[in-house]
Amino acid sequence: MLYSKTTPEDKRRIFRDRLATGELLQFPGAFNPLSARLIEQKGFDGVYISGAVLSADLGLPDIGLTTLSEVAGRAKQIARMTELPALVDADTGFGEPMNVARTIQELEDAGLAGMHIEDQINPKRCGHLDGKQVVDESTALKRIRSAADARRDDNFLIMARTDIRAVDGLDAAIDRAKKLVDAGADAIFPEAMRDLGEFEAVRNAVDVPILANMTEFGKSELFTSSQLADIGINIVIWPVSLLRIAMGAAGRALDTLTEHGNLTSKLDEMQHRADLYDLVDYEGYNHFDTSVFNFTVAK
Structure with missing residues (x-):
């Protein structure tokens, strides 16, 4: 935490x-x-x-x-x-x-x-x-x-x-x-x-x-x-390297938004919400305060 x-x-x-x-x-x-x-x-x-x-x-x-x-x-x-x-x-x-x-x-x-x-x-x-x-x-x-x-x-x-x-x-x-x-x-x-x-x-x-x-x-x-x-x-x-890759992906996503109006085609390229929550250790914070992490994120 x-x-x-x-x-x-x-x-x-x-x-x-x-x-x-x-x-x-x-x-x-x-x-x-x-x-x-x-x-x-x-x-x-x-x-x-x-x-x-x-x-x-x-x-x-x-x-x-x-x-x-x-x-x-x-x-x-x-x-x-x-x-x-x-x-x-x-x-x-x-x-x-x-x-x-x-x-x-x-x-x-x-x-x-x-x-x-x-x-x-x-x-x-x-x-x-x-x-x-x-x-x-x-x-x-x-x-x-x-x-x-x-x-x-x-x-x-x-x-x-x-x-x-x-x-x-x-x-x-x-x-x-x-x-x-x-x-x-x-x-x-x-x-x-x-x-x-x-x-x-x-x-x-x-x-x-x-x-x-x-x-x-x-x-x-x-x-x-x-x-x-x-x-x-x-x-x-x-x-x-990581900044270049992230900015390259961000630029392509903005182009997709401009062309299609949504990012549905990019979902498989995104970090999933569950993976983000794991990386920032939501569950660890729950051990400190059970009111913080009281939900389930589907994979």
Whole structure:
């Protein structure tokens, strides 16, 4: 009933223990709290909270327009609704080193298991768009040092994302990844790798967990979980996939309404009322208050 029974501290500890096994953890992207609960129900390892999705949820492009308060608030709503660890996109940290420090503590307080900060300049842009620019090495390292110094729970994961591959090439990405680890990053997110060999090169260059971003319509090929596991990747995310599928279905449903005036032909594509009530745990609330759940839903 209500929110997760697992504390944020326990989620972080369990997440770290799972990462230490070296297995591949699968984190689909949740676009709201309900989808986070569905990800858990389907047996995945964790929930990813994408900055692009949070921006799109507000009707905004992914160019750094969201604020720390908006991201922390929405991330909290998503993270508390599942027993799974949640990893959030913190863009460039929302400011200079002191702002990064505050970002870390706000996200800890919001119940996240970890976050990643990237090395783009402000305003940032989607990692799979052209024309990105990255900050100099000193600035990138200060962001990570500030993040590592600010956290109060050692199990809160500080992940460094680098976008430098698109600007200066793979060798530059490997060099920056090594220095980000030296600065205190617990894990590396090499954005927009072109092929499996590039992911493997980064994997071999550093001795921390590596995340692979399998976003559709981007710069990277869409590798399977098995392919990524075979080269030692530790986390795979599908950041915007569920939102894209949901919005695609919504668009087709609206077209059907326009054409036919009803959605009878779409009933088999909808989540049934009974399945929704199961997902939000109506029956669990009944144990608390029998006046809440006093009806039967036909399957």
